[in-house]
Amino acid sequence: VPQHDWARKGRGRSNGSVSGPRQMESRMNVGIVGLGLLGRALAGRLLAEGHRVSGCDIAEAAREEALRIGVAVHADVRTVTGDADVVLLSLLTSEDRRALLWGEQHMAGTLGAGALVLDTTTARPEDTEADAKRLIGERGARLIDVCVVGSSEEASCGKALALVGDSEDQADYRPLLAAFTRSQYFFGAPGRGNRAKLIVNLVLGLHRLVLAEALGLARKEGFDLAQILDVLKDGGAYSTVMDTKGPKMLSGTYEPPAARLDQHAKDVGLIIEHARRMGARVPLSEVHRVIIDDLVAEGCGALDNAAIFKAFSGGAV
Secondary structure, rough: OOOOOOOOOOEEEOOOOOOOOOOOOOOOOOEEEEOOOHHHHHHHHHHHHEEEEEOOOOOOHHHHHHHOOOOEEEEOOOHHOOOOOEEEOOOOOOOHHHHHHOOOOHHHHHHOOOEEEEEEEOOHHHHHHHHHHHHHHHOOOEEEEEEEOOHHHHHHHHOOOEOOOOOOHHHOOOHHHHHOEEEEEEEOOOOOOHHHHHHHHHHHHHHHHHHHHHHHHHHHHOOOOHHHHHHOOOOOOOOOOOHHHHHHHHHOOOHHHHHHOHHHHHHHHHHHHHHHHOOOHHHHHHHHHHHHHHHHHHHHOOEEHHHHHHHHOOOOO
């Protein structure tokens, strides 16, 4: 796997060297469960790096898209995971993961001692901690949260970040992450990657909300929105959200989505729930939740999350 530029330094960040109890093979059999936007983006990057990728998904459309890019698609989860050197999960919720591992399909039963499951799901941190403990206890298999910061578009270009609930010195799987992330941050223990991801998503979601609100006001003022966006990008108000979501807001182009609005609505709910558990105040996220939930209720959930602009541009739909 090609090495990336690790010139910048940061606490718990990879320095490009591969360490840990063993070196992983450069070409592996990777099984992906969940072939939605992110799952397919990861599959595409891994295939481009020469890995063999199989996968499954409950949605026919997702399976067809995965077949188109070269994934060996199977109907049975156990077929995918049983032949894999590494399993990647890309699911929506903790509940989905638990149903997969210990429900009717009982994926956990295919995992032997030393098996590795990397989970990109933005999940409830406490659930990840409990599931990792259960899996290592019952099967001797590792469940590690590898939360991806960035849209499916960014992951497909290898520009995402990974927030990892593991110790850096145990990350023998780092070369695999380098296929779809430019940087990896390690937070020491299962669930810590999830906790960090909620903080990041809080900021990103509010950046989109603030940009949408500002452009909504600029529209009422009669400004050229493209000019206002240029002004915002040229000064202290700048955020990369202006690059990735600003053009979508200006054009009203929210399909195909890079990241769905209803998925972020789920994340905002997790953020508020987790903040309450930790005794932290998140009043801006509470306002955000009302706005985003209204849009989802109006039928905008499957659109790109830039569609938050619809709340400020004359109607939800």
